[in-house]
Amino acid sequence: MDYEGLIIRPPSEAYSLLLQVTTGCSHNKCTFCGTYRQKKLKIKSLEQIKKDLHEASSYDDVSRVFLCDGDALIIPQPRLEEIL
Numbered sequence: 001m002d003y004e005g006l007i008i009r010p011p012s013e014a015y016s017l018l019l020q021v022t023t024g025c026s027h028n029k030c031t032f033c034g035t036y037r038q039k040k041l042k043i044k045s046l047e048q049i050k051k052d053l054h055e056a057s058s059y060d061d062v063s064r065v066f067l068c069d070g071d072a073l074i075i076p077q078p079r080l081e082e083i084l
Helices: 048-054 076-083
Strands: 018-022 063-069
Touching: 048 076, 063 076
Parallel strands: 018 063
Antiparallel strands: none
């Protein structure tokens, strides 16, 4: 799996596969959050995401996937559907 930078896993996703589909945050100006200050927003390539999913297919006991990093829902809907 290709992870870039610090990955934050919410407690509710403790047993989920972490699939990093973006890096950084689309807003990145919240005064209460400094988590992504050093990361520029980038949507990972579909090719890289597919490589990660292919690698993850060999893992045992994966029943949930968490799309992680600052703002996975910034991905355009057609591309997000292809990932899902």
